[in-house]
Amino acid sequence: MLVSPKSYMYEMIRSELTDIVGDEYVCNCDADAFGHSIDYYWIPEMWHDRGMETPKPDFIVHPATTQEVSKIVKLANHYKIPVIPWGGGSGSQGGALPVYGGIIVDMKRMNKLIKIDKESLTVTCQTGIIAKHLEWRCNKEGFSTMHLPASISCATIGGFLAHRGTGVLSTKYGKIEDMVMSLEVVTPTGEIIRTLPVPRHASGPDLTMLFMGSEGTLGIITEVTLKIHPQPEAREFRAYIFKDFHTAMSAGAELMRSRLQPCAVRLYDETETITHVRKVFGMELDKGAYLVFGFDGRKDIVACQMKYAREIMEDKYKGKDLGSKGGDLWWENKYKFFYPGFMFHLPQAFGTLDTVATFDKIENVYWGMKKVVTENFPQARFIGHFSHWYEWGCMLYARFIFEGEDVPKDPREATALYNKVWNLAIRAAIDNGGVINEHHGVGLKLGHLMKDLYGPAMPVLEGIKKQLDPNNIMNPGKLGFEGA
Amino acid sequence: MHIDQFTDAILNCRFCFMCRHLSGIGNVTFTEADTPRVRASMIYGVTQGTMQLDNEDFIATLYRNDLSGACRRNCVKHFDEIGLTLAARADIVEAGHAPAAVQAIAKELAATAKWTAKGEGDVLYFEDLYTKEAATVAAAFAKIMKKAKVSYITVTGGCIGKGLKTLGYLKEAQDAAKKFAAFVKKTGAKTVVVSNPAAYDALVNDYPAMGVKFPAKVMHTSEYILSLKLKYKKAGDVYYLESDFLRNYNDLPFPHDLLKALGAVNKPFGTNDEESYSCGEGAVVLPKIDATLVEKLAAYIAERADNPKTDKIVTASPYTKLMLKKYTKLNVVTLEELAASLL
Numbered sequence: 001m002l003v004s005p006k007s008y009m010y011e012m013i014r015s016e017l018t019d020i021v022g023d024e025y026v027c028n029c030d031a032d033a034f035g036h037s038i039d040y041y042w043i044p045e046m047w048h049d050r051g052m053e054t055p056k057p058d059f060i061v062h063p064a065t066t067q068e069v070s071k072i073v074k075l076a077n078h079y080k081i082p083v084i085p086w087g088g089g090s091g092s093q094g095g096a097l098p099v100y101g102g103i104i105v106d107m108k109r110m111n112k113l114i115k116i117d118k119e120s121l122t123v124t125c126q127t128g129i130i131a132k133h134l135e136w137r138c139n140k141e142g143f144s145t146m147h148l149p150a151s152i153s154c155a156t157i158g159g160f161l162a163h164r165g166t167g168v169l170s171t172k173y174g175k176i177e178d179m180v181m182s183l184e185v186v187t188p189t190g191e192i193i194r195t196l197p198v199p200r201h202a203s204g205p206d207l208t209m210l211f212m213g214s215e216g217t218l219g220i221i222t223e224v225t226l227k228i229h230p231q232p233e234a235r236e237f238r239a240y241i242f243k244d245f246h247t248a249m250s251a252g253a254e255l256m257r258s259r260l261q262p263c264a265v266r267l268y269d270e271t272e273t274i275t276h277v278r279k280v281f282g283m284e285l286d287k288g289a290y291l292v293f294g295f296d297g298r299k300d301i302v303a304c305q306m307k308y309a310r311e312i313m314e315d316k317y318k319g320k321d322l323g324s325k326g327g328d329l330w331w332e333n334k335y336k337f338f339y340p341g342f343m344f345h346l347p348q349a350f351g352t353l354d355t356v357a358t359f360d361k362i363e364n365v366y367w368g369m370k371k372v373v374t375e376n377f378p379q380a381r382f383i384g385h386f387s388h389w390y391e392w393g394c395m396l397y398a399r400f401i402f403e404g405e406d407v408p409k410d411p412r413e414a415t416a417l418y419n420k421v422w423n424l425a426i427r428a429a430i431d432n433g434g435v436i437n438e439h440h441g442v443g444l445k446l447g448h449l450m451k452d453l454y455g456p457a458m459p460v461l462e463g464i465k466k467q468l469d470p471n472n473i474m475n476p477g478k479l480g481f482e483g484a
Numbered sequence: 485m486h487i488d489q490f491t492d493a494i495l496n497c498r499f500c501f502m503c504r505h506l507s508g509i510g511n512v513t514f515t516e517a518d519t520p521r522v523r524a525s526m527i528y529g530v531t532q533g534t535m536q537l538d539n540e541d542f543i544a545t546l547y548r549n550d551l552s553g554a555c556r557r558n559c560v561k562h563f564d565e566i567g568l569t570l571a572a573r574a575d576i577v578e579a580g581h582a583p584a585a586v587q588a589i590a591k592e593l594a595a596t597a598k599w600t601a602k603g604e605g606d607v608l609y610f611e612d613l614y615t616k617e618a619a620t621v622a623a624a625f626a627k628i629m630k631k632a633k634v635s636y637i638t639v640t641g642g643c644i645g646k647g648l649k650t651l652g653y654l655k656e657a658q659d660a661a662k663k664f665a666a667f668v669k670k671t672g673a674k675t676v677v678v679s680n681p682a683a684y685d686a687l688v689n690d691y692p693a694m695g696v697k698f699p700a701k702v703m704h705t706s707e708y709i710l711s712l713k714l715k716y717k718k719a720g721d722v723y724y725l726e727s728d729f730l731r732n733y734n735d736l737p738f739p740h741d742l743l744k745a746l747g748a749v750n751k752p753f754g755t756n757d758e759e760s761y762s763c764g765e766g767a768v769v770l771p772k773i774d775a776t777l778v779e780k781l782a783a784y785i786a787e788r789a790d791n792p793k794t795d796k797i798v799t800a801s802p803y804t805k806l807m808l809k810k811y812t813k814l815n816v817v818t819l820e821e822l823a824a825s826l827l
Binding site for chain 2: 027029030031032034035036038040045048049051052053060062086088089090106108109111128130132133136137139140151153154155335336338339340341342343345346
């Protein structure tokens, strides 16, 4: 908090904010400030669970237009107040938490769908729209964004852009950065800029990608044009149980090398197959590793793709076929994993050690992380699945879980334990050729590991930040950049 | 405290985001606080002493809740975030922290808990305050009954407990319920038919929960009209807006069955069948708590109509009809009115 709420200066700033967005859309009430003090990151959840106060913003504002966002950012520069963009608040890395107080720019009022272009197959919208609402609007017109992550119901499109989000159909349709045509951005000094209208060009470096994944540290993305797709005629899934995780990984990698273009591939290690897949599906499964994949598009082409994929799974890797039912169960229950009762939650201590690597390294990343977690914390469980597959590798969604008495009651001790696991596991991933993160972002949680990841390249990122944000007002302390 | 009966909802909803897209009020105020996650999290704070039961913002947030039940329906485990809010409201009231405006509404509601009866028969039609205000609903029901040649008793009057319970006045709600049950018993009616889904939910769910024995079978008009097996002209294309109480609270099939019997082609309204398009029906007295919220909810619905000027929109709820008529130009009729127009 930079200005005391008891000071008349606080009211002066509030007056300027209300002048920009209107009385109704500036708030510092206890309930909403509290709502913005906790996201989906375990540390603030645990902090609240233990009856501790969580850091609150000084103001919450709800702009309706890009011009209003620009004015807010200029005002914040004038008074050198932190600005923290907030979408759905469902990030797991603490990226939107107001750790230094300041102004939360809650983007949800900027929820307009501006245009569906049926000729170019694009949709243009403000970035505060909740992803599910945008998807519904596209569906009504016969299209889909094909960006269907578990957080679709709670995250905004802006949140996905800011954290380089990934949906369940990423293998065919790409991550959010692959779906973007262009952006409108309010820079940290309040200028409104637009990146080039198409993503493929030779007109210099790609400014769009500079802002993708910038987590509100380099500006506020206010509008986006995304690709959309016709709803496919067919979408079919099939699942297999393999004798072990290595065999399943080999089969999955071969499927990707075959360039058959599956829309989704997912592999669960032996432990997660038993503890999680069986529980969610309510289905008895043999011991082993569960692999599911699917294809979508024209019915005849899907049938052909599936035929060749089955040959890989059955003839070469001897997977036990669970049929289309075994695959459909995954598709139908894909979000069920994340609902209370199925998802991990306090009093458990848990974390998703999201990392990504090429096929030649991904198994080493898995074993490297598993080794450091289980050797250093024998009380912890370690499970993993591989959820986003590309031509060159895939993402490891590894998790550690501490239960009951193994989780310290003292919040400071719990924080210390939690961070130790993360530090060891992520450094093991980096040492084995992994990258910190595939789609959750960096935020507060992993910022201190950015130097480990980037090495001598980190000053390049820091230089860009300093150049764009000379007063360091945009979401300070996140993404490994300096605090306020 | 009443909230202690909802520990499951507190612990499971407090950090869960999965239903935020269905937070009716949150979708029009854009605030984080107006979501089950933050409400449950704040209530957890009350149990830990980090949020005070008399905090004005906390209380205002809880009374803003539209109680649609869409989030509870969406939840895989159906954690009862509605029950949790109602329990917190009851705790606020019992601790003497109810805002003056809420106290005034409760007092006004309690004063309406009296009824008059006219007509005779085994069937009793209850015309509550909202049904009475939308005068054409009872008239439509009368036309249907005339066609079916069924004589019936009409009971007109005020709060039968639902509004009071929703505000957190449990004792007063129970008193009103007992009085209404006694009144109905005196009429000798065997079946009570209600148009207002809130009244249906009160009689079917609240009364047993409050230990009030109700002396007659309860039917929503949609179920009752179906049972008459009348012949109708074809309704054609309609857009049916689900009732919070009939779908999210009771999962009642009868409105859809009736539409089918009327030959209606039910076209999907808006973009999905998950959101509440009721204008805050679940909160029963939201217009008295904050009419601007109802206006925003109505505008949200109007924006989603395919052809706002021409679409024939049907609702089971006289409340929803009243609010949409008040705040939008949508063409809305109730199920009774649609059925009567097709005789």
